[in-house]
Amino acid sequence: MKIWICVGKPENWETALSGNIWGVTEELKSSWETLEKDDILLFYATSPVRGIIGVGRVRNKFKQDKPLWPAEIKENKVIWPYRYEFLVEFALPRTEWDNKKIDITGLKIPTMRGLNPIKNLESVKLLFKKMDESWNTDFSKMLEVSVSKPQAREINLHDELKEKILELGKIEGYIVEKEYMFPDINERLDVVWRRVAASVPTYVFEIQIGGNLHQALAKLKHAYDIWNSNIFLITTKDSVEKAQKLLSGSFHEIKDRIKILTVEQINEVYELQIKDHKLKKQLGLR
Secondary structure: OOEEEEEEOHHHHHHHHHHOEEEEOHHHHHHHHOOOOOOEEEEEEOOOOOEEEEEEEEEEEEEOOOOOOHHHHHHOOOOOOEEEEEEEEEEOOHHHHHHHOEOOOOOOOOOOOOEEEOOOHHHHHHHHHHHHHHHOOOHHHHHOOOOHHHHHHHHHHHHHHHHHHHHHHHHOOOEEEEEEEOOOOOOEEEEEEEOOOOOOOOEEEEEEOOOOHHHHHHHHHHHHHHHOOEEEEEEOHHHHHHHHHHHHOOOHHHOOOEEEEEHHHHHHHHHHHHHHHHHHHHOOOO
């Protein structure tokens, strides 16, 4: 497990924290390649904030060719193509960045590049202690024990939901498939239901538990654009409002086409359908 400090302008962090995604330039590709799942990320906002505003963990990484941050959109070109998703362990509200950020002056922590490894353990200990005292957190424990269990739980929940949606599709008589590859871009969909083997997906599902909603909605929009599929986003109750905001802005074209379902709703319909399926089978109705 490595510790990194991610450096960027405040406006870029606003974008990053709305979608849990960060990126670096071509010259930092070698550093990006050494990022590993569960590595600790410290979010550093440059002037006028000049301090750490949050902490996260690497989830996965990928190269992307679509503009995302304000400077990229303004210039209509990708500046930071080497991107990675993160899970937020803690992030200050935007209104508190100036007065509650963690000043790292004197801690010998590098901030010259967009992605910097922190190798001085004593500096890290001092920094984490400072965060715990200022934010009333317990990040110092990260240096003592691995906290991969919450990650594992998230991954297990994601896989569990995929299996339930696959089973629901089978009950409804569809041909079901997970990790379905788009024909024209290097992206996969979590689950699709098709009516016949040769048909395009009729129903498309993306499951997003604490990750990059922007990327999930982009895939669902593409599925709707090329196949006219029925599209579904499965997420937590806490993420529904964030998804709705994105649908009112960047993804307004699919606002009236997409259905947002919570984890609880999928679990409820799954239990009802399985119970109904078993009962009909017992009664000879299937």
